[in-house]
Structure formats: structure tokens, C-alpha cells
Amino acid sequence: MSKVLITDYTWPNIDAESAVLRAAGVDPVVSPDGSVESLTALAADVDAIMFCFAQVPAAVLRNAPNCKVASRYGIGVDNLDIATCTELGIVVTNVPDYCIDEVADHVMAMALAFNRKVVKHSAMVKASGWGSVSLTDTMHRLRDKTFGIAGMGRIGRAVAGRARAFGMTVLAHDPFVEQANAPDGVQMTSLDEMLAGSDFVTLHAPLIPETRGMVGARELRLMKNDAFLINAARGPLIDEPALVEALGRGEIGGAGLDVLEDTAPPDDHPFYAFENVIITPHTAFFSQASTLELEQRTAREVVRVLNGEMPENLINPEVLGRSRSGL
16 A cells, blocks of 8 residues: 555544545555654655644655655645755645635634624623623724735635625735735725724735735734734734734734744743733634545545646646656
8 A cells, every 4th residue: 555644633533534545545654743753754655745734844855755745734835845845756735725714704703702802701701790891892883994804815805705794894915916806895905005994904825935924013003003913824924022012012902813923832922911812723724524624635635646646736836747646
């Protein structure tokens, strides 16, 4: 049988992907941890790699002479050395459209929870009783407010539709989307205009050198002092020390963070001290339906490439014509 190295996963088991793989004659091997040392050792005789959040650097790839495909459990592939994959003839795939509804719903849930003070008021009632909540917090009527979206890919467009359903004005920034190609009711603007004009801002850009730290001290100063910043994409899109300072000075109203720069943040992370910060542990993607789809589709991409077939989603087309799989 062929072998596939599964670097890591966050769901209860790998039954779904294992069924797909074994039916095609591929045996899954699960790493005991996501360390480079473990992955490098296990990669030596595998034909494929399936990876979630673990880092897969060049050292792992160069010790996998038989590897033909690296398939991401998810959308972003910034934790894989794609250039080395292409150099070695390894096809890279992902699943770019499996959790659009879940992430868009999560973004709106954070915006609504902050605006209606759901988390704060629930904690106050549980700690001090029904009469402990005074109606002094600012709460907006959403129909009068503006939602800003950075990145108008699949998820950004799904968020725009939800914000519009609440009657909100939607501003968006994406250097690759012209007004003529924007969804109905969405006004494309510069990043600065979007930040300055929005009551809620959500980030849906890929993590590339140009977007790392795209929201830093300057950008935070542009935002309204009661605006709410949401990140359910990649942690490094935000300059975290700058956000901590902005929150401490009251320069923005709060933040909803499903991702942080450190994928295993310390228990004393500065964000945890802020009442106006809502944090979830990178679970925006999750539902039973989305996870099942993710597991199966990631495995099917591996099977396709090992069978010499074109994957549904090819990240590095430069590999074609010289890939180990014959593509």
C-alpha cells in the first residue's frame, strides 16, 4: 500500500479520511505530534502528506523522496514551504470552499455578541444576579451601521450577504476586485476608507508578505473608537502588540479573534485581560458537516494525485510537467 503522513488534526478521529484512503490502497500514518523532528522522521517513506495546522518546512519535504502530493486540511497553505514542494515536484492542494458558511456565521456571531454585549451580560448575571446589569453599554441598531470587509473572496462575499441581510451598509477592500465585479450593495473602497468608515471590520485576506501586519498602529488609529475588529482568517494579519496598545488606550471598541499569531498562545496572553475582546480557539471553520467534508475532500485530493489525476484544487501549477506524480 501507499502511505500518507497525517501531520495533525483537531477533530475527534480520522475515520472519514481513513475510509477514503484505504479504499484506494493508501495507508494513513498519524504523527504523534507536529514537531519538525517527528514529521521529518516519518516522511522518509511516505507517498503523500496531509497537513492541518502543523508547520511543514523544507526539512520535512526534502526527507520525503517519494512524496508526490501535500494536501491541506483547509484553505490557507502558509504553513507549507510551497517553493520547495514545486522544486521537488510535489503537487500542493487545498480545500478552498468547505467552510464558507461556518466562518461567515462565526464572524456575524462575534459582531452580534459584541454589539448586544451577550458575553458580558451573561457573565454578569451568572456572577451577580439578574439585577446586576445596568443599561449603560453602547449598543448599536445594526440597520444604521457599516460593515467593512477586507478581502472579497468566497468568505468575504458570504459575510457581505449576511451584513446586508441585517440592513447594514457594506464597504469592502480587495486590490483584485473592481466595483463592477463586487456583489450587489457592496461599495469597494481603499483599505483606509474602509477602516475609517466602518463600525465593524472583518479580515478575510490570505496571509502573504503583503498582508502580514496589514492592520497595525496606523490602521487602528484610522478606525472609529467604538469599532469592532474581527479576524477569523490568519493571526499575523494583525500587528498584535499594536492592537493591545489600541485596546488599552480605548482607540477601538473591541476585537473578535478566532486566530492569534501564536497557534499555541500562552495562558497569560495580553488579549485575555480585555473584557471587550472575544476569543475563540480557531473554531470558526467547525461544524460536523464542514469537518466531514474537509476530511473526505482532503483525502480524495491525495488519491487523485497518487492515481496520476489532476486535483480539484492545484496550488502550484508551476509543478505541472515535472511532478513526481506524472502530472
